Amino acid sequence: MSTFRFLHCSDLHLGKRFGRFPEETRIALQQARQQIVAGLAAVAQAHAAEHVLIAGDMFDTETPSERVLRQALAAMRAASDLHWWIIPGNHDSAAAETLWASLAEHAPPNVHLLMWSEVVQMAPGVQLLPAPCRHRFAGQDLTQWMDAAETPTGDLRIGLAHGGVLDFGSDEAGGETIAPDRARSARLDYLALGDWHGTFTLDARSRYSGTPEADRFKHAGRGQALLVELSSVGQDPKVEAIETGALHWxxxxxxxxxxxxxxxxxxxxxxxxxxxxxxxxxxxxxxxxxxxxxxxxxxxxxxxxxxxxxxxxxxxxxxxxxxxxxxxxxxxxxxxxxxxxxxxxxxxxxxxxxxxxxxxxxxxxxxxxxxxxxxxxxxxxxxxxxx
Structure with missing residues (x-):
């Protein structure tokens, strides 16, 4: 199999209001956030990555406005050469049935909504193992099923999950549920994680991408996404952090x-x-x-x-x-x-x-x-x- 390249991002939090800031600052922050999807598409295209993985919290709430929702899908539709793979996070969990039904109704063919914990083929020789958040507070390790998941011999295994790990932490109270050795136990070639808003390497095959547009002083600098390249099963991925944010904190x-x-x-x-x-x-x-x-x-x-x-x-x-x-x-x-x-x-x-x-x-x-x-x-x- 040839090299497989994709962009790993998470925590876009589209529709975030930034209520504690002055009005002019709020407007600037909201405008920058509206451009995230188009910016990610440009980065993926510039680096010949045909797939974009969004590890949860694409939206800031379970009830984003129709304008926020439709504009995000429009930007994905415009990048028709890319495939977008999206799981619900804790902010936009699958319990928000109206949200995900609307997304399913208006999503173009290149947008894939991953609502269940089941193996999905991303490309020939590449299998995706998603762990969508069914509720805002999971109360369990949603990645556990990956250990027993069967995939064709020789295929790459990529995990996609949202939440904190047991020995690291979370940007949400009560979110520390994922086993830190999940990539090893589930034989994953890469585990794309979301929830932590800063880029963080858990191990060679498990990483948090952070948010592509920074939203707090806790995670300084500009937002980032991770360009991931997998060459063969069992080999550590090549990962490059790429600045995607317009604003610097x-x-x-x-x-x-x-x-x-x-x-x-x-x-x-x-x-x-x-x-x-x-x-x-x-x-x-x-x-x-x-x-x-x-x-x-x-x-x-x-x-x-x-x-x-x-x-x-x-x-x-x-x-x-x-x-x-x-x-x-x-x-x-x-x-x-x-x-x-x-x-x-x-x-x-x-x-x-x-x-x-x-x-x-x-x-x-x-x-x-x-x-x-x-x-x-x-x-x-x-x-x-x-x-």
Whole structure:
């Protein structure tokens, strides 16, 4: 038999809403997700892979809109030279009868919906062993049947399943059900797994492809799919990870001290390709201690660069403020503002108070400092205009 090549992907989560993000970011994320199927088709065609395996969770819910469903099938129909092999995952389980009935009604001939645990011939000499999720929470190892499944001698055996393995984990609570040695016990030449949203190698013949369009900071970078090449029965596959995602996710740390140039350190974390920032979702977790002027410097950098990103967030929950008496002079040297600043400073440094109360006082002092700087800058601009 000649070399058999296919594209392994999973967890497309078409129709995902991304409700925790701002509206503009949600729109960008949803638009990128709508292009996944066409993107996978282009990758498969570019690498002469005639088959695409989707290891579950093609849809984000059991009730995707008709628009999401039909557009996905339309993109598969357009790539008529490819065969698409799809199993239900836990998000779009086979229990969603209306969903899968609609898919079956509108699916073109090159789309194969694998609803039962039974051997299916993908191509001459190649047998597919699917383990579709019948329900959202399986409660059992759905790949167990593969061990006893009979296939013609000399044919390649490819497993297709969705869920976590017993010693690795899952992106869904309660999903750790698949035996980690299933590829060996079932004599599989390759086990294509879905559920984990990052690419992960369990062993030479068992891999998670991850999602083709990243959807969370937990799995950084761009989404990927796996190009798999099988040359003969019993020989380890050749696997290549290929970037397929349009958007790049990063979760970075920023360690600060009162002596640091906070603005410069923040800038140093930014991607070097500024024209491509609109495709980046960047979350920076700041930690340590900084002064009020440093915090203002951070805010100024964020105001300058943040709008150029698809999403930009500075997480300051791990960041404490070090307040200095001389900072109060930058707020006011006398009057009510000065009195308020001194009261807040005293509360922020009062160890007799609960930490939450001290944090509230510190945050208020930071805001007062920023307000004072804005007033000073505004007054300077007005004076300049008058001259």
């Amino acid at each position: 990063q979760d970075l740390s920023l360690d600060l001290t009162p002596a640091a140039d906070a603005g410069a350190l923040l800038r140093a974390q930014l991607p070097s390709d500024r024209p491509g920032w609109h495709q980046h979702l960047l979350q920076i977790r700041a930690q340590g201690w900084i002064t009020a002027p440093q915090r203002l410097a951070l805010q100024q950098v964020i105001a300058e660069v943040g709008p150029e990103f698809c999403f930009f967030h500075l997480d300051e929950t791990g960041l404490r403020s070090e307040h200095q008496v001389e900072d109060l002079d930058l707020i006011a040297t006398n009057g009510a503002l000065r009195v308020a600043a001194e009261d807040l400073l005293q509360a922020a440094e009062d160890t007799a108070l609960a930490q939450v109360e001290r944090d509230v006082a510190s945050a208020a002092l930071n805001r007062l400092f920023a307000y004072g700087q804005e007033m000073t800058a505004s007054a300077a601009c007005s004076a300049e205009a008058e001259t």
